[in-house]
Amino acid sequence: MRSRAALASLLALLLLAACASDLRPVRRSALRISRPEVAKGTNLTLQILTEPSQCGNLAEAEPEDCLPWVDRASGEVHLAFQFKAGTDVWPMAIEKDHLQVIHQGSLIQEGQNQQRYTLIPHDPIKPDQLFVLLIDGSGSMNEPEGAPRIQRVLDALQQEAVVDAFFPKDKNAGLVLLQFSDKDVRPVGGVMKVIKKRGEYKRLVRQELRADGGYTNLYQAVEYATGDLLQDVPAVGEFLKSTSGPPTVIVLTDGFNNQDRRDTCATNAGKLEGLVAHLERVRGDDAPFTEHPRVFTVGLGRPFRLKFELPERLSSVSPEALCGRYGEDVIDGSLETRGIDNASLEWIAAVGGGDSFVQTKAEGLGEAFRTAAAAQYQWFEVRYALDPFYLRRSFKTTLRLTAFAEAEASVTLAPSAWFDPPPGVAAQDGWARPVSLVRTVTLVLPLLGLLVAASFVSPAWFNTRRILSGRLRPPRRPAAAPTPGGQPPAPSGPSGLPGGPPSL
Numbered sequence: 001m002r003s004r005a006a007l008a009s010l011l012a013l014l015l016l017a018a019c020a021s022d023l024r025p026v027r028r029s030a031l032r033i034s035r036p037e038v039a040k041g042t043n044l045t046l047q048i049l050t051e052p053s054q055c056g057n058l059a060e061a062e063p064e065d066c067l068p069w070v071d072r073a074s075g076e077v078h079l080a081f082q083f084k085a086g087t088d089v090w091p092m093a094i095e096k097d098h099l100q101v102i103h104q105g106s107l108i109q110e111g112q113n114q115q116r117y118t119l120i121p122h123d124p125i126k127p128d129q130l131f132v133l134l135i136d137g138s139g140s141m142n143e144p145e146g147a148p149r150i151q152r153v154l155d156a157l158q159q160e161a162v163v164d165a166f167f168p169k170d171k172n173a174g175l176v177l178l179q180f181s182d183k184d185v186r187p188v189g190g191v192m193k194v195i196k197k198r199g200e201y202k203r204l205v206r207q208e209l210r211a212d213g214g215y216t217n218l219y220q221a222v223e224y225a226t227g228d229l230l231q232d233v234p235a236v237g238e239f240l241k242s243t244s245g246p247p248t249v250i251v252l253t254d255g256f257n258n259q260d261r262r263d264t265c266a267t268n269a270g271k272l273e274g275l276v277a278h279l280e281r282v283r284g285d286d287a288p289f290t291e292h293p294r295v296f297t298v299g300l301g302r303p304f305r306l307k308f309e310l311p312e313r314l315s316s317v318s319p320e321a322l323c324g325r326y327g328e329d330v331i332d333g334s335l336e337t338r339g340i341d342n343a344s345l346e347w348i349a350a351v352g353g354g355d356s357f358v359q360t361k362a363e364g365l366g367e368a369f370r371t372a373a374a375a376q377y378q379w380f381e382v383r384y385a386l387d388p389f390y391l392r393r394s395f396k397t398t399l400r401l402t403a404f405a406e407a408e409a410s411v412t413l414a415p416s417a418w419f420d421p422p423p424g425v426a427a428q429d430g431w432a433r434p435v436s437l438v439r440t441v442t443l444v445l446p447l448l449g450l451l452v453a454a455s456f457v458s459p460a461w462f463n464t465r466r467i468l469s470g471r472l473r474p475p476r477r478p479a480a481a482p483t484p485g486g487q488p489p490a491p492s493g494p495s496g497l498p499g500g501p502p503s504l
Helices: 002-020 150-159 158-168 198-208 218-226 229-231 234-240 267-282 319-326 331-338 342-353 362-370 437-468
Strands: 044-048 069-071 076-085 101-105 116-125 129-137 172-180 249-254 294-300 357-358 376-385 395-401 407-414
Touching: 044 395, 069 395, 076 395, 076 407, 101 172, 101 376, 129 218, 129 234, 150 294, 150 362, 158 198, 158 362, 172 198, 172 218, 218 229, 218 249, 218 267, 218 342, 229 234, 267 319, 267 342, 294 342, 294 362, 319 342, 342 357, 357 362
Parallel strands: 044 407, 129 172, 129 249, 249 294, 294 357
Antiparallel strands: 044 076, 069 076, 076 376, 101 395, 116 376, 395 407
């Protein structure tokens, strides 16, 4: 009795522990998952999808794509996520390098210890939005390197794929085309307007976009395009009211921020810090996230700092962090011959929520423009793989956005300790595809039923054959013992009582 009571107590404790856990089962699998832990501090939220109801409004949603999945056989983990601004889904255009995947506190790194990962976007859309093009018009843009630099820019801007990216069909898209040098930022064609038609855009690029000469007032141009232009120009403000996406600013230059022939690289450190403060202000939490301008930078030429890496703290710009060992080198006629200021361009894009590109040919410039104006996606799927040993027990996975904005979320995943679901099936993309547990059970249960039925049918058929062949007869009744005195026992009647049948 004591052993039974102890066993009952143990089962009760296990049941209470299971009920107390915050892990919930994932539909059609043996996996359990916690509620996502969302990092606070920004008005953009990364939401990891964990329930079928969250997949219902996704056009490309399939259970095996949208819901979490762990495959111990291949060592793979699949998660889906999307971004939200407030309660609304916020489409994004991110790439693999913009997302960190962290397993049990360790960063997943491609090619190390059997690790690999990929990012798959789903449901592309083109929101209504405003593009602002800032094109360097300084004197160096007329320098020939095969073809003048400005001509390569003109060729890139007139590519049909670039035009399609800026003016998608059936969308309310507009573009402001600006030039800058050492003078004030000025509209191409002389009139500040929002270009809404493809033909007008092509004509202005072809006939009016020129390099007028002078120095390169890069920082001031970016500050104007992300501040006064959006806030104080009536035509731009009216157009922004009709859009659903944030304004996208794309700036192209072939050199350094340079306002005087005596400027050195170190001179730009304080000026860049001022621009960073401005970008943090216009993209801060006080402004609605939907109005935050995104800044992409495009450099035409070769980077002057090949091994440049952004510091962890972007708000403070030191000459050492920006320039390395070139801090006291004069820009005009010295640093410009080494290449373009890729350090400043990367810094501006990182703070401005965009990306930075360095290209030398028209084809590469066109690709940069298309990427900056690319379609955005409503949700994403991340897949990563590591040594299957690390999937034998529960683990925590963190997804962290490292570009455009700050967003992070984590979940705890617990594969079953008692049951391994069927392994996935290898697909052409090199990743496993889930095999539904429901399909497996549907296949296995009939087979189990047949086996159980066979266990009953086989003995029954064996005994039937014995009866038909005469090998199986009813058992003989044992002989009755003699009565006292040696007389045979009296026959029994139908009732089993001695004396034979009853008399009538």
